[in-house]
Amino acid sequence: MQTSQGVSPSVSATSIWISLSIFVLLYGTLAVVDWTLMVRYARKELAPVGEADEHDLSEAAMAY
């Protein structure tokens, strides 16, 4: 069976272009946002070692 035989007759090429564009834009945007966040967090100074435990606990209690 070839790829051309597996195409859905009822899904138009326009629909495929629409969905492909939406997902490329959506995941592209999310990738940029995620990368920016990671860079921000990576640049943040770490808390001093002694306070780390307490800090972690308070963060976990309000994780969302």
Place this chain on the structure above:
Amino acid sequence: MGLQVFWFIAIAVLWTGFFVLEGFDFGVGMLRGVIGRTEAEQRVVIATIGPVWDGNEVWLIVAGAGTFAAFPSWYATMFSALYLAMVLLLVALIVRGVSFEFRSKRAGAAWRKNWSRLQTAGSFLAPLLIGIALADLLHGLPIDSSEEFTGNFWDLLSPYSVFAGLTLVLLCVLHGATYLSLKTDGELRERAHRLARRSTVVTGAAVLIFGVWTQVVIHHGAFPDFLTVGALLAIVASAWLLGERREGWAFAMTAFAMAATVLTFFTDLYPNVMVSSTDAAYNLTVQNASSAPYALKVMTIVAVIFLPVVMIYQGWTYHVFRKRLASPAGSEPPPSTSPSGSFPAAAGGTPVES
């Protein structure tokens, strides 16, 4: 009972389980800004579903995968017909899922506001679109003799289907508000409690109309079937139980109302799986859309072994996170930069009490 019937029931149960579980977290997602007025309160609201929403969502994937494996023709016709609607649904689920994780990753007011909006919109759109999709199966779509969808996007949006979607949205609001009254304390609990009781009226009316309309659509007269009657009784019971402050039982009732309403789609759909509005002879049925007996047999063995395992560990998650979450006592959320003026109460939406 043949394996085809067994798998039809299994898929109905998966969709029902999905809405009973994910229904309340859709509701919580929609109500975050209404129940939680301060930023700290909104975070408590999100935390009530934080540990469970993603597990709940897996039921949707299993329902889709079960359809794919047990009824490939149903899956092929349905997913092609609903192509653009499914894309919208995926976008709604993706931004909603990401919003839970990203919303508190930065302290800026604009950042939170954007993610809050996406969360509310995604939580509203997802049940609406799924409701429309399920109603379309029953209401009928233009399908030709070779099981191909011949309509366009607008054929999906019949008045009945849109109303069915809105009914599910309202059930999610009631279910979510009841869940919040069960899982929070103090002022949050009071607000959730009031909102849940008020929404019983609108939700009950919508379920009744939906039940009658469904019977009209399938030409069974105009009397709602026993599932709709059960759902209505459960909604009335939940209003009463909320008044008695028995939130656990009220939540059981809203879960029952949700289950009965979703099951209505499937009991009234059987033995069809997709109705053709072109010609009843082209209907996809449990018989003509299913996989071969050997495939069904293998799937049945796998499902009978693993489904209970999955349900046990999901149940365990609920057991671990069973306690109520306290309202924040006017404290600001801990993360790093917390400018106290930057989370305006206005973000919480309009007040609930009148």
